[in-house]
Amino acid sequence: MGSHAAAGRRRRRPVVFGALGATLLGVLFCVPSAGGAPVSADACRTAGSALPVGDCGPFWQVLAEDFDGDRVPLGAFSDCDHHADTSAAYCGGLDGSYRDNWWAYPTGWPDTAGDRGRDVVGVYHPEDTVSVGPAADGDGRMRIRMWRPADGGPVHASAVVPRAVMQMKYGKYSARVKVTEPAPGYKSAWLHYGGGCEMDHPEGEWTGPLTAFHHPCGGGEQGAYPGAGSWTDWHTVSTEWTPGHVRFFVDGREVGHDTRGVPDRPLSWVLQNESALEGPGAAPGSSARLEITWVAAYAYGWK
Template sequence: MGLHAAPRHHRPRSLLLPLGLMLCAVLLGVPRADGAPVSADACRTASTTMPRGDCGPFWQVVAENFNGDSVPLGSFSDCDHDAETSGAYCAGLTGSYRDNWWAYPTGWPDTATDRGRDVGGVYHPEDTVSVGPDASGDGVMRIRMFRPADGGPVHSAAVLPRAVMDMAYGKFSARIRVVKPATGYKSAWLHYGDGCETDFPEGNWDDGFAAFQHPCGGGDQDYFPGADDWTQWHTVSTEWTPGQVRFFVDGKQIGSDTRGVADQPLSWVLQNESALEGPGAAPGSSAELDITWVAAYAYGWK
């Protein structure tokens, strides 16, 4: 539905500036005059709790706060079934986690290994991914990557919510924190395929993170700084609609792009792996990312 201006004589001039400032606050994600947060994303999320329900043109298909059953190490195993399709599953999982989650199978090389880095990694979801309460009692998905003491490859982890695999457009949000940073570990959560790639958040865990948009068919990527420190809790969101992708950190839009935006089904990959830049992970080192909730949405009306 379009936005239509009211006749000028229906709006006193004294209201124009305050209304304009309120609109800017919503668009830019800055605090209101009363100090309450204002979010610029479609859900207008103003708290740190997981959003529930549909938001504008997005309808929710994933809402996971990890407060249910625990998933011990070893459960994300035997994942090489219907790999990289919406029917993929890990036979080691049970119940709702088997229904709702998949991981890159043990033995797949990570990006650093594919690129010939001196220190690369291999996906090992069975000994890197678990679910359970943290010290506060809040449920989290733990991504604990490590490099064996003998100097072998990093054990990497990439997990995927099955409901949004092979899906065109949507909204993808999570609340995350690196609870144990170390050199040589990174995330690059992404949608990619057929010459298209969107990465957010991406960055080494001992540094900050940003968003990167690679136009379909080639061309220079766009870069949008996100946050300086992974060790603080952040809510990250990507909104992907026809012809546009937008990125948000803690409700503030950090960038948008319209060049070469993908229009085909892609999967949301929560990819965590060995670093592509800087020193590699030291033998015997480890690092951990916690995810306290994940929410994802399909685009368009039901």
């Protein structure tokens, strides 16, 4: 349900694992522990607040970013129109590991609202919406602060892309997120998109609940899956995409599962944040902020 473009190719190292049997079944579905308490249905048990590190089940970790010790000021996510939408894409204003690992939709690209006839639309501006730095307690975070100019111009939107998983087929994608400053008119649609296929999680207006959507390849009724809780609380969100299956998790609880028209082609993971597609538009002079304390991603493979 977002503004999308096809990304370039990038070969990924395959995962090699042995027979999974009952072990994999136990982590893919919510089962009771020996003491009777529920165990996370997430394959990596990523229900808590800590960044998961290491491989799990059929997934090989290729990205573990906690943003600790790093500072990326406003302005650094600039000059991003280099090899756009390919695995060679980069932002000229970044350096070091952030230049290697992150890209953003370039300044001037329109967001989804422009195609929906909305009165208030957005334009991507990573240079004045994205930064990285510590919170008051020292926890490193990526901050997405979208805003609308006081003169009533377009919303300054932001879509950031982890380069390690651009154009990767299948995988697991997790993050811990919270909207720390909500306002009407702002939303997210973190997605995989391409070739008539789309998986969105999490998605929704920042003043409402978390939701996931699956738009089957080739058409058909979308799957819509309400999440657990609101954007204004901390949540761990995960998408697990395997052959013939897509599963959505919030805090370790499976909130959606679809087998219809699941993508079987490489797609990029886009952390897309933009102007709202429903309800009131962002007011002139308003702003809203999302914080991300960690991001983790995994490749999927087999013998």
